[in-house]
Amino acid sequence: MNDSALELPEGYDNKFPIRIRGLTNAFGDYVVHDALDLDVRQGEILGVVGGSGTGKSVLMRSIIGLQFPREGDIEVFGQNITDAEPDEVIGVRNRWGVLFQGGALFSTLTVAENVQVPLKQFYPELDQTLLDEIARYKTVLTGLPAEAASKFPSELSGGMKKRAGLARALSLDPELLFLDEPTAGLDPIGAAKFDELTRELTDTLGLTVFLITHDLDTLYAICDRVAVLADKKVIAVGTIPELLETDHPWIQEYFNGPRSRAAAKSHEGADDRRKALDKPQAGRA
Numbered sequence: 001m002n003d004s005a006l007e008l009p010e011g012y013d014n015k016f017p018i019r020i021r022g023l024t025n026a027f028g029d030y031v032v033h034d035a036l037d038l039d040v041r042q043g044e045i046l047g048v049v050g051g052s053g054t055g056k057s058v059l060m061r062s063i064i065g066l067q068f069p070r071e072g073d074i075e076v077f078g079q080n081i082t083d084a085e086p087d088e089v090i091g092v093r094n095r096w097g098v099l100f101q102g103g104a105l106f107s108t109l110t111v112a113e114n115v116q117v118p119l120k121q122f123y124p125e126l127d128q129t130l131l132d133e134i135a136r137y138k139t140v141l142t143g144l145p146a147e148a149a150s151k152f153p154s155e156l157s158g159g160m161k162k163r164a165g166l167a168r169a170l171s172l173d174p175e176l177l178f179l180d181e182p183t184a185g186l187d188p189i190g191a192a193k194f195d196e197l198t199r200e201l202t203d204t205l206g207l208t209v210f211l212i213t214h215d216l217d218t219l220y221a222i223c224d225r226v227a228v229l230a231d232k233k234v235i236a237v238g239t240i241p242e243l244l245e246t247d248h249p250w251i252q253e254y255f256n257g258p259r260s261r262a263a264a265k266s267h268e269g270a271d272d273r274r275k276a277l278d279k280p281q282a283g284r285a
């Protein structure tokens with residue numbers, strides 16, 4: 001879909017599809033982020049964690065232009081999107097896909113029609129036959145049966161809705177994928193399958209993934225690095241072993257707690273398996 005190649009700014013080397021510097025977000029007097037910095041590396045799945053209300057979703061919304069920051073710079077593919085007019089960043093906006101919490105599917109549209117929404121928005125010239133073909137392909141790509149394309153969200157299970165939301169997020173062949181708590185509400189088997197799908201699609205499609213989660217299994221199973229939000233900033237970013245070396249109390253409590261240790265144990269070897277698959281080491285600190 002992205003034939004309308006974005007003119008990358010001179011000097012941009014695509015190592016960091018997202019760079020954030022000095023980001024401040026506030027609602028009235030309530031400051032959510034205060035001079036937050038973050039780099040997301042090309043090709044990685046970056047897990048974003050933090051206590052409830054630390055601003056993970058607000059951070060994601062800032063990057064995709066749904067939250068106007070009070071201060072700071074956000075570059076996506078080398079282009080500063082914070083002070084740009086919507087028209088100026090259209091070439092960036094069609095290079096990302098978003099799976100919002102809960103899927104956020106349009107309930108009156110079928111799965112295929114949901115997948116076609118971004119296509120129609122960015123490529124109004126596409127004819128219906130092609131739109132149907134793309135929607136069917138994206139539906140199957142996310143592990144749904146082809147028949148699911150003609151179903152309405154109310155006819156799908158929770159796991160199927162997530163996959164349908166993912167199909168829509170992938171409709172424009174994005175390079176960047178934003179996932180907001182993708183496994184929330186799924187049973188453990190469904191969650192593990194969704195994790196596997198995320199890893200597989202990331203590797204085969206060459207995606208960079210910004211993944212907000214509370215799911216420790218997801219962090220251990222598929223994330224290359226983890227960014228920790230606390231104290232209005234990203235206080236640390238690295239692999240889980242690297243984070244364990246930091247002495248911030250929240251990080252210690254989070255990753256050394258019994259649930260984290262259980263998740264670590266059940267995913268022992270996940271890192272080695274990823275390396276064995278010869279995954280490029282982008283995203284490794």
Ligand SMILES: Nc1ncnc2c1ncn2[C@@H]1O[C@H](COP(=O)(O)OP(=O)(O)OP(=O)(O)O)[C@@H](O)[C@H]1O
Pocket residue numbers: 027032050051052053054055056057058059
């Ligand atoms: N539109 C808004 N108006 C006012 N306050 C908001 C708005 N959106 C978010 N907030 C506040 O910003 C803070 C961060 O919210 P955010 O949803 O980003 O947290 P989060 O880290 O994603 O939390 P959770 O893990 O519970 O989903 C919260 O205190 C929230 O109440």
